[in-house]
Structure formats: C-alpha cells, structure tokens
Amino acid sequence: MSTDSSSLWNKIKSWPLLLPVVALILVMALNILHDVAVGANPLSFFTITLNQTTSGGTILYGRIIDILNRGSEVAILALGMTLVVSSSAGTDISVGSVMSLSASFCCMLLAGFGVTSTNELRVPLIVGVLAAFAMGTLCGCFNGTLVAYFGIQPMVATLILFSAARAIGLLVCNNMIVYIRNATFGAFGAFTGPLPTPIIIAAICIAIVAVVLRKTSLGMYIQSVGINSKASRIAGLNSKRIIFLTYVICGFFAGVAGLVNSSRITSADSNNIGLYYEMDAILAVALGGNSLGGGKFNLAGSIIGAYTIQAITTTLYALGVSTDQAPVYKAIIVVIIVAIQAPPVRAFFRKRANAKAFGKEAAKA
Amino acid sequence: MEDNVVLTARGISMTFPGVKALENVDFTLRKGEIHALMGENGAGKSTLIKCLTGINDFEAGEIHIEGVDEPVKNHSTRDAQNVGISTVYQEVNLCPNLSVAENLFIGREPLTKLKTVDRKSYNVKSQKIMDDLGISVDVTQNLENYSLAIQQMVAIARAVDMECKVLILDEPTSSLDDEEVEKLFKLMRMLKEKGVGIIFVTHFLEQVYAVCDRITVLRNGALVGEYPIADLPRVKLVAAMMGKDLDDLAAIKGETKDLSHEPLEISAKGLAHIGTVKPFDLEIHKGEVIGIGGLLGSGRSELARSIYGADRANTGSLKVKDKDVQIHQPIDAMNLGMGMLPDDRKAEGIIEDLTVRENIILALQAKTGMFKKLSRQKQNEIADRYIDLLSIKTPSPDTLVKQLSGGNQQKVILARWLATSPDFLILDEPTRGIDIGTKTEIQKLIVELAGQGKSIMFISSEIMEMVRTCNRMVIMRDREKVGEIGGDITEQKIMHAIAGGEGE
Ligand SMILES: Nc1ncnc2c1ncn2[C@@H]1O[C@H](COP(=O)(O)OP(=O)(O)OP(=O)(O)O)[C@@H](O)[C@H]1O
Numbered sequence: 001m002s003t004d005s006s007s008l009w010n011k012i013k014s015w016p017l018l019l020p021v022v023a024l025i026l027v028m029a030l031n032i033l034h035d036v037a038v039g040a041n042p043l044s045f046f047t048i049t050l051n052q053t054t055s056g057g058t059i060l061y062g063r064i065i066d067i068l069n070r071g072s073e074v075a076i077l078a079l080g081m082t083l084v085v086s087s088s089a090g091t092d093i094s095v096g097s098v099m100s101l102s103a104s105f106c107c108m109l110l111a112g113f114g115v116t117s118t119n120e121l122r123v124p125l126i127v128g129v130l131a132a133f134a135m136g137t138l139c140g141c142f143n144g145t146l147v148a149y150f151g152i153q154p155m156v157a158t159l160i161l162f163s164a165a166r167a168i169g170l171l172v173c174n175n176m177i178v179y180i181r182n183a184t185f186g187a188f189g190a191f192t193g194p195l196p197t198p199i200i201i202a203a204i205c206i207a208i209v210a211v212v213l214r215k216t217s218l219g220m221y222i223q224s225v226g227i228n229s230k231a232s233r234i235a236g237l238n239s240k241r242i243i244f245l246t247y248v249i250c251g252f253f254a255g256v257a258g259l260v261n262s263s264r265i266t267s268a269d270s271n272n273i274g275l276y277y278e279m280d281a282i283l284a285v286a287l288g289g290n291s292l293g294g295g296k297f298n299l300a301g302s303i304i305g306a307y308t309i310q311a312i313t314t315t316l317y318a319l320g321v322s323t324d325q326a327p328v329y330k331a332i333i334v335v336i337i338v339a340i341q342a343p344p345v346r347a348f349f350r351k352r353a354n355a356k357a358f359g360k361e362a363a364k365a
Numbered sequence: 366m367e368d369n370v371v372l373t374a375r376g377i378s379m380t381f382p383g384v385k386a387l388e389n390v391d392f393t394l395r396k397g398e399i400h401a402l403m404g405e406n407g408a409g410k411s412t413l414i415k416c417l418t419g420i421n422d423f424e425a426g427e428i429h430i431e432g433v434d435e436p437v438k439n440h441s442t443r444d445a446q447n448v449g450i451s452t453v454y455q456e457v458n459l460c461p462n463l464s465v466a467e468n469l470f471i472g473r474e475p476l477t478k479l480k481t482v483d484r485k486s487y488n489v490k491s492q493k494i495m496d497d498l499g500i501s502v503d504v505t506q507n508l509e510n511y512s513l514a515i516q517q518m519v520a521i522a523r524a525v526d527m528e529c530k531v532l533i534l535d536e537p538t539s540s541l542d543d544e545e546v547e548k549l550f551k552l553m554r555m556l557k558e559k560g561v562g563i564i565f566v567t568h569f570l571e572q573v574y575a576v577c578d579r580i581t582v583l584r585n586g587a588l589v590g591e592y593p594i595a596d597l598p599r600v601k602l603v604a605a606m607m608g609k610d611l612d613d614l615a616a617i618k619g620e621t622k623d624l625s626h627e628p629l630e631i632s633a634k635g636l637a638h639i640g641t642v643k644p645f646d647l648e649i650h651k652g653e654v655i656g657i658g659g660l661l662g663s664g665r666s667e668l669a670r671s672i673y674g675a676d677r678a679n680t681g682s683l684k685v686k687d688k689d690v691q692i693h694q695p696i697d698a699m700n701l702g703m704g705m706l707p708d709d710r711k712a713e714g715i716i717e718d719l720t721v722r723e724n725i726i727l728a729l730q731a732k733t734g735m736f737k738k739l740s741r742q743k744q745n746e747i748a749d750r751y752i753d754l755l756s757i758k759t760p761s762p763d764t765l766v767k768q769l770s771g772g773n774q775q776k777v778i779l780a781r782w783l784a785t786s787p788d789f790l791i792l793d794e795p796t797r798g799i800d801i802g803t804k805t806e807i808q809k810l811i812v813e814l815a816g817q818g819k820s821i822m823f824i825s826s827e828i829m830e831m832v833r834t835c836n837r838m839v840i841m842r843d844r845e846k847v848g849e850i851g852g853d854i855t856e857q858k859i860m861h862a863i864a865g866g867e868g869e
C-alpha cells in the first residue's frame with residue numbers, strides 16, 4: 001500500500017505541469033483568503049453571472065472571465081514565445097513592440113494615412129486584419145533571419161525591433177493616436193454572444209498550434225534543434241530553417257495579439273499597445289516550467305503560466321494594490337515561483353527527502 | 366584496511382527509475398595497480414565510477430579511502446578531487462569554446478601577484494604538458510577546433526596533471542589510435558610506479574592484457590568477481606562478462622568477392638573540403654564495404670563528411686548511382702539514399718533530452734517530412750524492432766536517451782540510421798564504446814547489409830575490425846587519399862601503407 005501511494009506521489013512530483021498548476025492554485029487560494037477576511041462570499045472568485053448590458057445583450061461576468069479575457073494577449077504571445085525559446089535558447093523581446101506596429105499599420109490602413117479618427121473604414125476590415133497579421137509575420141521573418149541565418153544572439157537581434165518597431169508604428173500613424181470608431185473593428189475586443197471575443201481568439205490560436213504540433217512532427221523538430229542543432233542537422237533537419245520558422249510563428253502571433261489589443265481600445269495607441277507584454281510572455285514560458293535554455297517545451301505549461309500572470313495582476317488590483325505598486329508585488333511573487341523551480345533549490349529538497357528516507361531506514365535497522 | 370589499499374567500496378547499491386544499476390557491489394583498489402573494470406554495455410561501470418566521484422548519490426554502501434578514517438561520502442567532483450580522486454569521464458566534458466590551456470587549468474588557474482589569472486604562465490605550462498605527452502596542439506586554440514581524440518587526450522592530461530592517489534579512466538581510449546594508446550599506457554605505467562591506483566574501463570580486451578594487473582567484472586549491476594590478470598584469460602573474461610561463451614574472433618567475412626563489375630553507387634572526382642580534406646577520387650560499388658585507414662587527423666572522417674555534405678564540398682563533382690548530384694546539406698544526401706553515423710556521439714549524435722524512440726525515428730522522420738508524421742504505432746514498431754535487434758538496454762522506448770549507458774546510446778544512433786534503410790551508409794566509428802558481444806553482432810550486420818546490395822563506408826580506429834569486414838581499403842595520410850588496398854586485406858598491409866610505404 002505504501003508503495004502505491006509513494007508511486008502516486010512520485011508521479012505527481014514528476015508531472016511537468018506541477019509548478020504552473022500549483023502557482024495558479026496559490027493565487028486562487030490568496031483570493032479566497034482575502035474574500036473571507038473581508039467577509040465576502042469565499043467563492044466569489046469563482047462566481048460567474050449572466051449580466052444584462054445597456055444595449056440589451058447578456059454577457060458572462062466574473063473574475064475568472066475577466067482573467068481569461070485580459071490574459072488572452074499574453075496567452076497568444078506565449079504560444080510563439082515557447083517555440084522560440086525551445087528552438088533557439090533565446091527570447092524574442094520584440095513582441096510587445098511588434099504588437100504595437102501591427103496595430104498601427106492595421107489602423108492606418110483602415111483610417112487612411114494621416115487621419116486621426118474615423119467612423120467609416122477606408123478599406124474592407126479583412127484587409128486591415130490581414131495587414132496586422134502580415135506585419136507581425138514580416139517582423140518575425142526579420143528576427144528569424146538575424147537569429148537563424150546571421151547567427152546573432154536572439155536577445156540582441158530582437159532588440160532591434162524592440163526599440164524600432166514602436167517608433168515605426170508612430171511614423172506610420174503620423175505621430176498620432178488613430179481612433180477607429182467602428183463597431184466592426186471593435187468586435188475583436190468586445191463580446192461574441194455572452195463570451196468576450198479575445199477568449200475565443202486565444203482559444204482558436206491555442207487550438208491551431210495544438211493541432212499543428214499533434215498532426216505534424218514540427219514539435220519534435222523544434223525540440224531536437226533546440227537540444228542539439230548540430231546533431232539535428234546531421235540527422236537531416238534543416239536547423240536554421242526551423243529556428244527561422246519559430247520566429248515567424250512568434251511574429252505572426254504578435255500580430256494577432258496586437259489586433260486584439262488595439263480592438264479593445266478601438267484605436268492604435270503606438271506608445272501603449274503591448275507595452276511590457278514581452279516580459280509577461282517570457283515570464284509565462286518560464287512559469288510554465290520551460291527551461292529558458294531551450295530544448296524540451298511544454299505548451300500547456302506556458303498557457304497556464306500566461307493566465308497565472310493575469311490572475312496575479314487581477315488579484316493585486318482586487319486586493320486594492322495601486323497600479324503603480326502592482327509590479328513590485330508581482331515581482332516578489334514571480335521571484336518566489338521561479339526560485340522554487342531553480343535546480344539548486346530542487347536539489348536541496350530532493351537531498352532532504354533522501355536524507356529523511358535514509359534516516360527512516362536506519363531507524364528500522 | 367589493508368596496508369597497500371587506497372580505495373575500497375563495500376556493498377554499493379544504486380537505483381535509477383526502472384533500473385537497478387548497482388546491487389551490493391564491492392570493489393578494491395590497491396596502490397600502484399592498474400585495475401580493469403569490465404562488463405557489457407549497461408553493466409554499471411560508469412555508474413560505479415560516478416558513485417566513487419560523488420556524481421551519483423548511491424543509496425547504500427560505504428567508500429573508504431586511504432588516509433581518511435571515516436567512510437567517505439563525496440557530494441561533488443570537487444570533494445572527490447580533495448580526497449585524491451581524479452577522473453576522466455566516458456563523455457568528454459570539457460568546454461569546447463575555451464582554449465586548450467583554459468580547459469587544462471579551469472578551476473585551478475595559476476594566479477599572479479595581483480590575484481588575477483596568470484595567462485602567460487598557464488599557456489606556457491599547458492604547452493609543456495601537451496608537448497610532454499607528445500600531442501602537437503596549439504594550446505591557445507579553442508578546444509572545438511580539435512578532433513575528438515585530441516579532446517580525449519586533453520581530458521586525460523588534465524586529470525593526470527592533478528595530484529592524485531586514484532586515477533579513474535572511463536573508456537579513455539575509445540577514439541584513440543594505437544599510437545595515442547601507447548602514449549597513454551606509458552603515462553599510466555609511470556603513475557603506477559609512483560604508487561597511484563588506476564581504474565581503467567575499456568571494451569578493448571587487448572588493452573586490458575597490455576597494462577592491467579587485476580580485473581573486476583560486473584554483469585547487470587552485480588559483481589561477478591575480482592581476478593588477478595593471469596587467472597582470467599581472454600575466453601574466460603568474455604564468458605564472465607556475458608554470462609555465456611562467445612567466439613569473437615571467428616571470421617565473419619565470407620570469400621572476398623570481386624565487386625568491380627557491380628554498378629557504381631558513389632563516384633567522386635576531385636572532391637575536397639578546403640582545410641580538412643584535399644581533392645580525392647573515389648568509386649564505391651554496390652554491395653561493397655569500403656574501409657578508411659589512416660592515422661589520427663589524417664582526414665578519414667573528413668573524407669566521409671565531404672561526401673555526405675556534413676562539411677559541404679568546395680570543389681569536385683559527385684555522382685550517385687551514375688547521376689550528377691549537388692549536396693548542400695545532409696538532408697540532400699539522405700534523399701539520395703545516404704546516411705552517416707558521425708564519430709562524435711555527444712556533439713553530433715544523440716539528442717539528449719529526447720526519448721529513445723524519438724532518437725531512433727528522427728532521421729527517418731526528417732526524410733519523410735514534417736507533414737507526414739509517423740503514427741505513434743509505427744514509431745513504436747520501429748523502436749521496438751531496433752531495441753530488439755541491437756539489444757539496446759533501456760527500461761522502455763520512452764526513456765530519455767541520456768539515461769542510457771554510453772554504449773547503448775551508440776546503439777540508438779546506429780538504429781537511427783538503419784531505420785532509414787540507406788543504400789550507402791557511412792559508419793564513422795560505429796562500435797565506439799560498444800561491448801565485444803555486440804561489436805561482433807554489428808560487424809556481422811555490416812557484412813549482411815552489404816550482402817543485400819547496400820554499400821558501406823566503414824571507419825574505425827581498430828584496424829582488425831576493418832580487416833574482418835571490408836572488401837577494399839582507402840588509405841589516408843595528411844588529409845589526402847594516398848592509395849587503396851584491394852584483394853586480400855591484412856593488418857600488415859594496412860599498417861605498412863599507413864606508415865608511409867606506397868599504397869599500391
Ligand atoms: N542518469 C541515469 N538515469 C537513469 N538510468 C541510468 C542513468 N545512468 C545510467 N543509467 C542506467 O544504469 C545502467 C548502468 O549504466 P552505466 O552507464 O553504468 O553502464 P556502463 O557499464 O558504463 O555501460 P557502457 O559500457 O555502455 O558505458 C544502465 O542500464 C543505464 O540505463
């Protein structure tokens with residue numbers, strides 16, 4: 001019997017999603033504690049209600065819905081970031097800026113160059129949407145070329161667009177915030193039926209990546225290249241092309257995230273769209289239990305990581321932490337979570353567990 | 366503890382998930398003795414060594430070292446060094462992007478008066494160490510610029526240069542040629558004179574009988590016994606290791622057939638890769654096993670690599686099955702029906718963190734293409750087939766390949782290439798680190814593949830292995846093809862040609 005329970009325990013210990021799930025549960029527990037402390041319904045965190053909107057529709061409402069909704073962009077970014085980290089042992093720090101550039105480019109096309117505010121779309125909506133995706137993809141190609149074919153360090157290579165893309169976005173928008181006051185454009189950041197549309201978009205993106213990884217051998221290729229690119233080349237993989245591809249995918253998703261983010265505020269605010277999102281995306285990957293040293297990846301972990309970050313943010317606001325101070329608390333929580341999975345800390349706990357087991361056996365003898 | 370004993374291990378047990386790697390193993394090392402640790406792939410040799418040096422946390426047993434009263438429990442390699450154990454591990458674990466000198470002195474750099482690293486003095490010292498060993502290298506060059514054999518010598522030089530009571534060598538000779546092996550033996554005998562106890566792991570039986578005083582045999586993680594060398598002649602040693610008899614010296618090649626009328630599989634004209642191999646012409650027929658002989662650094666691997674596109678040829682032309690072809694990178698060669706098992710298992714072979722199954726199917730999957738993913742069932746079928754065929758010792762196909770013993774990792778990569786069923790297969794040191802039982806099996810397999818009409822290029826630092834399997838030999842010297850030997854191949858002929866006599 002004891003072996004049974006210990007093998008279950010071992011299984012749990014080696015479960016790859018352990019860390020992100022524990023982190024998420026911790027955040028939830030914090031919420032419940034807070035609710036109890038202030039005398040609110042302890043389960044209010046999980047409560048989801050149907051509310052009437054002023055325009056007569058019904059929408060889902062609740063803290064979980066809010067987290068899923070606001071976490072969409074980071075979740076979408078985390079998809080691409082996971083692959084980039086895996087293949088190249090580096091991060092794409094340009095995704096936030098690329099989001100902004102994609103949004104600016106899209107809005108500029110929809111409004112026309114130099115127009116700050118419009119109700120009418122100058123070109124069909126689909127053109128703007130595809131333009132956002134294309135701009136993201138193009139940026140991905142640029143990053144991918146530098147990293148894969150020129151062998152530049154990922155951090156340095158993506159630093160270029162990190163600083164340039166936002167500025168180019170401003171140029172494209174003629175240094176203004178472009179407002180698109182048109183419901184069709186705002187749809188990506190609004191509701192579809194009772195559900196926030198960003199949740200649906202994120203779900204579609206996740207599903208696409210999951211299917212591609214399942215149906216093709218891309219996942220194995222990426223990990224193989226990330227673990228040992230020389231050996232992968234000898235075994236017939238085009239290591240450079242695979243690394244390039246991951247950056248293109250990452251760029252594409254930055255474009256998608258940019259569109260969603262700009263649709264939420266129905267404008268292209270170059271200076272603010274996607275600001276610091278690269279940090280959250282990278283963090284999501286790390287929280288998901290992925291090594292930033294590349295190689296094996298765990299997509300589900302990154303996705304849970306992304307929503308955990310959003311949950312932390314939302315919780316802090318719910319606890320009444322001000323917007324300026326939130327990053328401090330966020331940093332503390334992140335340090336703790338990341339430290340738990342650091343190899344020396346893990347080794348320490350393993351050694352202690354071993355020593356205990358040893359002690360028990362010795363006592364028996 | 367007996368007087369002349371430097372190290373004893375008693376009742377060592379160690380378990381990995383799914384594998385009992387060591388069970389109640391005893392080991393005793395005396396002063397001034399060279400002690401062979403023998404066993405098949407996965408018998409637990411490296412595991413025992415890692416228990417001694419503090420890499421593995423064994424669960425039961427005690428280790429005693431001369432001069433220390435308490436049982437020693439090392440927690441890191443540094444601890445082990447402090448009690449006088451110096452080790453060369455099976456996989457070279459130096460830093461490829463540091464210079465040779467830096468690799469020799471890392472962690473114990475000589476300091477100047479200002480407590481900064483004294484670069485000049487350690488470059489000079491390093492050069493002297495390597496010169497004394499008779500290895501010609503420029504110690505300021507990065508280690509990665511040198512062949513695996515040189516890297517192995519650097520690892521040995523580093524270990525030997527430290528003051529130690531116990532020197533552990535885990536398959537140090539796996540990529541060395543006879544000449545380097547001799548240098549190493551000289552060194553070992555010298556240390557033995559000084560009273561150092563040496564543990565020596567190898568799969569080359571001749572080497573055991575050349576230098577060792579005593580043999581300890583492990584089988585499946587258990588101790589078989591400890592024997593003075595005189596009590597355990599070759600046949601008995603093999604039987605002790607395998608638990609059954611084996612005639613590993615029986616002929617495996619049938620009659621030497623004349624294959625020159627068979628269609629050409631490969632024909633290279635003036636092929637070269639600047640800096641590694643000079644222009645060469647080479648024709649390989651269907652069904653031929655062609656060996657490449659030459660000293661270390663003579664360009665054996667480089668010749669093969671330039672055909673396969675691992676190093677893209679700069680000049681010359683290549684025909685495959687009588688068609689002109691351009692090979693830009695390995696996948697092009699693979700699509701033409703080639704395969705290449707590289708000599709450096711760690712750097713260019715295994716994908717550590719992937720499973721045994723994934724490692725086996727990788728090349729086949731790369732060849733079939735990203736969008737035609739092999740079904741899980743197909744993958745398992747292939748993996749199971751080769752695990753069985755090459756008797757790969759693994760708890761399951763889903764075990765990470767890095768958890769296998771060195772020899773079993775080698776078998777996994779061999780399986781990877783067999784799975785692609787190439788028409789022309791380049792095997793660069795395919796039996797490195799593989800035990801004698803399986804070695805014979807692999808040689809048989811090569812001859813069998815040739816019988817099915819496949820062409821094989823076989824590179825080995827063990828000349829006898831090539832003598833037993835090859836129809837024809839190419840001789841390399843100074844990065845240049847200098848001749849061929851056909852017909853009746855003998856060791857003498859090859860040695861003569863390599864040493865600088867006329868090839869033919
Ligand atoms: N890190 C590890 N995790 C899990 N299993 C391991 C690990 N290292 C070794 N093993 C297992 O322990 C057993 C003994 O391996 P070991 O490396 O000691 O063999 P060996 O005698 O050195 O073989 P070889 O001649 O192939 O080098 C093998 O079955 C191997 O699969």
Ligand SMILES: [Mg+2]
Pocket residue numbers: 410411412455535770771772
């Ligand atoms: Mg070993």
